[in-house]
Amino acid sequence: MTFATIALAVARKDLMSEWRTRELVPALAQFVVLALVIANFGFQFDAHNATAIAPGVLWMALVFAGLVAFGRAFAAEREQSSLEAMLMTPASPGAIFAGKALAAALLLVACEAVLLPALALFFSVPLSFAVLSAVLLATVGMAVLGCLFAAMVARVRARELLLPLLTLPLWIPFIVVGGQAVQAAMGGAGGTSQATGLLVDLDILFVVLTSLTARFVLDD
Numbered sequence: 492m493t494f495a496t497i498a499l500a501v502a503r504k505d506l507m508s509e510w511r512t513r514e515l516v517p518a519l520a521q522f523v524v525l526a527l528v529i530a531n532f533g534f535q536f537d538a539h540n541a542t543a544i545a546p547g548v549l550w551m552a553l554v555f556a557g558l559v560a561f562g563r564a565f566a567a568e569r570e571q572s573s574l575e576a577m578l579m580t581p582a583s584p585g586a587i588f589a590g591k592a593l594a595a596a597l598l599l600v601a602c603e604a605v606l607l608p609a610l611a612l613f614f615s616v617p618l619s620f621a622v623l624s625a626v627l628l629a630t631v632g633m634a635v636l637g638c639l640f641a642a643m644v645a646r647v648r649a650r651e652l653l654l655p656l657l658t659l660p661l662w663i664p665f666i667v668v669g670g671q672a673v674q675a676a677m678g679g680a681g682g683t684s685q686a687t688g689l690l691v692d693l694d695i696l697f698v699v700l701t702s703l704t705a706r707f708v709l710d711d
Contacts, residue, residue: 506597522556626673
């Protein structure tokens with residue numbers, strides 16, 4: 492079996508498990524909508540400063556939703572001890588990790604499908620292809636980093652505390668650059684091309700680094 496076939500099989504397993512239980516995505520969708528409702532009443536904004544506030548609210552909701560999503564990436568393997576069984580197969584650890592990261596990223600994209608229209612509704616900001624591309628590009632890098640650290644802390648008792656402590660510092664570049672790209676796409680100052688190019692560079696860097704590190708993390 493090829494690398495891509497194994498990764499897609501692992502991702503399909505996780506997505507089918509979520510489809511049967513329907514535990515994570517509905518909870519994340521409710522969380523992001525409640526976060527936007529609270530922010531809508533908590534901030535004083537109008538047509539002039541909505542584009543300055545909306546990107547911050549977007550990334551705040553996305554970060555916390557991502558922590559929940561990636562924290563559950565290895566929950567089934569931890570509870571059922573199925574990760575050891577997968578590692579005993581001829582499948583490479585890198586392919587297994589890629590499948591887990593792909594499934595977690597797709598679950599977060601499903602959450603973003605609720606988050607972005609709700610953001611446009613509550614804050615009256617435009618949604619464009621530049622906004623969507625910035626969020627999706629940031630999701631790629633956040634997914635591989637989140638899944639890597641989720642695998643590292645899967646067997647640790649204080650994993651709910653350690654995962655944010657390890658993940659958030661490395662998510663900061665995606666939050667900063669992604670926030671700039673979204674703000675520019677919504678009509679704020681700055682250009683989107685430079686920020687989008689930097690997001691692509693960050694994605695390539697962290698995808699390569701996590702792919703090289705995943706085999707050692709999963710083997711341990």
